[in-house]
Amino acid sequence: MASSTQPADVIALSKLTCLLLPKEHTNLLESKSIWSADETHEKFSLAERILHLDPVEVNIFQGITLPDAPKFGKVFGGQFIGQALAAASKTVDCLKIVHSLHAYFLLIGDFNMPITYQVHRVRDGKSFATRRVEAIQNGNVVFTLLASFQKEEGGFNHQVAEMPSVPNPEELLSMEELRERRIIDPRLPRTYRNKVASREYVPWPIEIRFCEHNTSTNQTKSPPSLRYWFRAKGKLSDDQALHRCVAAYTSDLIFLQVSLNPHREKGLKSASVSLDHSMWFHRPFRADDWVLYVINSPSAHGARGFVSGQMFTRNGELIVSLTQEGLLRRARSPVSAAKPKL
Numbered sequence: 373m374a375s376s377t378q379p380a381d382v383i384a385l386s387k388l389t390c391l392l393l394p395k396e397h398t399n400l401l402e403s404k405s406i407w408s409a410d411e412t413h414e415k416f417s418l419a420e421r422i423l424h425l426d427p428v429e430v431n432i433f434q435g436i437t438l439p440d441a442p443k444f445g446k447v448f449g450g451q452f453i454g455q456a457l458a459a460a461s462k463t464v465d466c467l468k469i470v471h472s473l474h475a476y477f478l479l480i481g482d483f484n485m486p487i488t489y490q491v492h493r494v495r496d497g498k499s500f501a502t503r504r505v506e507a508i509q510n511g512n513v514v515f516t517l518l519a520s521f522q523k524e525e526g527g528f529n530h531q532v533a534e535m536p537s538v539p540n541p542e543e544l545l546s547m548e549e550l551r552e553r554r555i556i557d558p559r560l561p562r563t564y565r566n567k568v569a570s571r572e573y574v575p576w577p578i579e580i581r582f583c584e585h586n587t588s589t590n591q592t593k594s595p596p597s598l599r600y601w602f603r604a605k606g607k608l609s610d611d612q613a614l615h616r617c618v619a620a621y622t623s624d625l626i627f628l629q630v631s632l633n634p635h636r637e638k639g640l641k642s643a644s645v646s647l648d649h650s651m652w653f654h655r656p657f658r659a660d661d662w663v664l665y666v667i668n669s670p671s672a673h674g675a676r677g678f679v680s681g682q683m684f685t686r687n688g689e690l691i692v693s694l695t696q697e698g699l700l701r702r703a704r705s706p707v708s709a710a711k712p713k714l
């Protein structure tokens with residue numbers, strides 16, 4: 373090769389390798405990643421647009437809370453996890469993909485303000501890379517995440533966890549259909565039905581189908597477990613990093629609430645927020661294809677609820693294991709608390 377002369381464009385050069393690629397194949401080098409282009413465009417799914425970040429400086433990105441993104445009166449915890457993971461992913465060699473993350477929610481986020489994500493490049497190894505991300509609003513660190521990335525590598529393989537036998541998502545009702553049914557279900561209290569009907573309904577970027585037919589309300593006790601299928605609405609870009617960010621985003625939508633199930637009662641008003649969140653990504657998957665989320669809460673004690681979860685593909689592959697601890701309090705009445713914050 374060194375002695376022959378060939379007409380070609382030099383595309384990439386390093387100390388060891390000189391890659392010669394004919395012009396007609398340069399498209400092979402175009403990034404297929406979500407991280408490069410302007411992703412605010414309408415053609416992208418809402419989940420992908422929510423996770424879009426603008427680069428501000430080296431290692432610094434900015435995210436916003438879109439008007440049509442779920443909020444729950446504050447920046448949704450899953451939005452912090454998804455956006456922070458997106459920020460970390462943008463600073464890592466694209467051959468390395470996230471395999472675990474650990475996050476703490478430090479302060480309630482203000483959804484009217486942009487969020488600055490500062491990425492610290494903790495380490496870049498041959499196979500692994502580690503990143504620490506701080507989400508900042510008003511000069512305060514409101515959320516922090518540690519994430520580890522790994523280059524694809526072959527190895528031992530086993531899976532003991534079995535996907536439970538549940539109905540296919542096609543046989544189950546969508547959240548929208550469930551809402552309609554609940555409004556007219558005579559077995560449910562009229563006050564509850566009226567509340568569901570009058571509450572503003574903002575569609576989520578994620579489609580959810582509960583596996584069990586459930587007639588319990590947020591004021592009736594039920595076991596501390598839940599199983600549902602989810603997938604992003606619309607098609608996501610073909611980037612495994614994005615699919616993991618979307619699963620991270622979704623994982624906080626209905627998770628901690630499962631810990632409250634056995635304690636629900638008439639008149640209960642709770643003040644609950646996620647405190648920490650950990651995820652391990654075992655195998656590749658698509659978040660715009662159905663994923664089964666199996667949730668259990670083994671413990672609640674000392675105003676903290678603990679939940680663990682597993683995610684499976686339709687084929688029964690265990691793709692994610694996760695845990696969360698959250699603050700579970702009875703909300704104070706306005707008489708005893710002048711300005712409740714939670």
Ligand SMILES: CCCCCCCCCCCCCC(=O)SCCNC(=O)CCNC(=O)[C@H](O)C(C)(C)COP(=O)(O)OP(=O)(O)OC[C@H]1O[C@@H](n2cnc3c(N)ncnc32)[C@H](O)[C@@H]1OP(=O)(O)O
Pocket residue numbers: 444446447448449450477478479480481624625626629643644645646647699701702703704709711712713714
């Ligand atoms: C079927 C369909 C189902 C659908 C379900 C959909 C649901 C979807 C749900 C989606 C889920 C989304 C999930 C998510 O997105 S949760 C969002 C992500 N998580 C967070 O944002 C948490 C951020 N972290 C913090 O805010 C702090 O670190 C906390 C608060 C945890 C600790 O920090 P700190 O140690 O400093 O706090 P503190 O304990 O002293 O208290 C702080 C303040 O609170 C007052 N306070 C205390 N006790 C009560 C009480 N009982 N009732 C009312 N207020 C109370 C207290 O007086 C104080 O106020 P003030 O004295 O400062 O004024």
